[in-house]
Amino acid sequence: MALPEAPTALPPEHDAMTAHRTWWEGALSTLPMWPGGILFGIVYAVTARAAGLTAPEIVGMSVLVFGGAAQFAAVNLIAGGAGALAVIAGTAIANARYVLASASIAPQVRHQPRWWRFLYAFHLSDESYALAMARFLQGDGSAAYAFGANLGMVVPWVGAAVAGVLLGAAIPSPSRWGIDLVIPLTFLGLLVPLLKTRRAVGVALCSGALALLGIAVLPGTWYLLVAGIGGSMIGALWRAWEERPTCG
Numbered sequence: 001m002a003l004p005e006a007p008t009a010l011p012p013e014h015d016a017m018t019a020h021r022t023w024w025e026g027a028l029s030t031l032p033m034w035p036g037g038i039l040f041g042i043v044y045a046v047t048a049r050a051a052g053l054t055a056p057e058i059v060g061m062s063v064l065v066f067g068g069a070a071q072f073a074a075v076n077l078i079a080g081g082a083g084a085l086a087v088i089a090g091t092a093i094a095n096a097r098y099v100l101a102s103a104s105i106a107p108q109v110r111h112q113p114r115w116w117r118f119l120y121a122f123h124l125s126d127e128s129y130a131l132a133m134a135r136f137l138q139g140d141g142s143a144a145y146a147f148g149a150n151l152g153m154v155v156p157w158v159g160a161a162v163a164g165v166l167l168g169a170a171i172p173s174p175s176r177w178g179i180d181l182v183i184p185l186t187f188l189g190l191l192v193p194l195l196k197t198r199r200a201v202g203v204a205l206c207s208g209a210l211a212l213l214g215i216a217v218l219p220g221t222w223y224l225l226v227a228g229i230g231g232s233m234i235g236a237l238w239r240a241w242e243e244r245p246t247c248g
Helices: 012-028 031-050 055-064 068-079 084-094 097-108 114-122 126-138 143-152 154-170 179-194 198-217 222-242
Strands: none
Touching: 012 126, 012 143, 031 055, 031 068, 031 126, 031 154, 055 068, 055 154, 068 084, 097 114, 097 126, 097 143, 097 222, 114 143, 126 143, 126 179, 143 154, 198 222
16 A cells, blocks of 8 residues: 655745745735825924924934834924933833833744844834734734835835925925824724724723823823723733633
């Protein structure tokens, strides 16, 4: 009786090609986010220019900080005459939510090399995190897709800073653009498809309520941490209650 043939091992080139395609899929998935990101980035650059920052400082902040809320916080503090320590503290608080985001996605990329995880964490953005987590929650996420989504947001954000520096004089009143609505509506569109269970809806509503409460009573962007930590705790407790052992 003939033994069945062992499956033929795929060459390393096949894995590399698959990762490359998945990387591009992740990068291209950010395209719907580009209009909001570009608009937000141009308004940041114009605001920073008005606060007295030079063109290299404006673009350099977009490259090295890579965080819209933190960059706006830094610009406002600089415009108000704050010192270096106050600016650093303000940007750290504004970006503190990424501690939660990184912790939640870390189990999905724990097998990647340390240098890869450092680079991924450096470029992590709200948009790329939402896209990657949506795929991981659906069961078809991958590290290559997540990394592609990260780098996919670099182009519009840094490019928008350059455009804002060049076109700043032609944009007299950025507040008329309705920038305060663009980003929340973008993330609302990402959130809704994930609300498939009663627990997901409940956690989303509770997080929103905590955010509104935080805005009312807390300074700066502390409400983001309150909503993130509070929502995570509610979700964990809800899941534990659903999975509790039942008698009989």
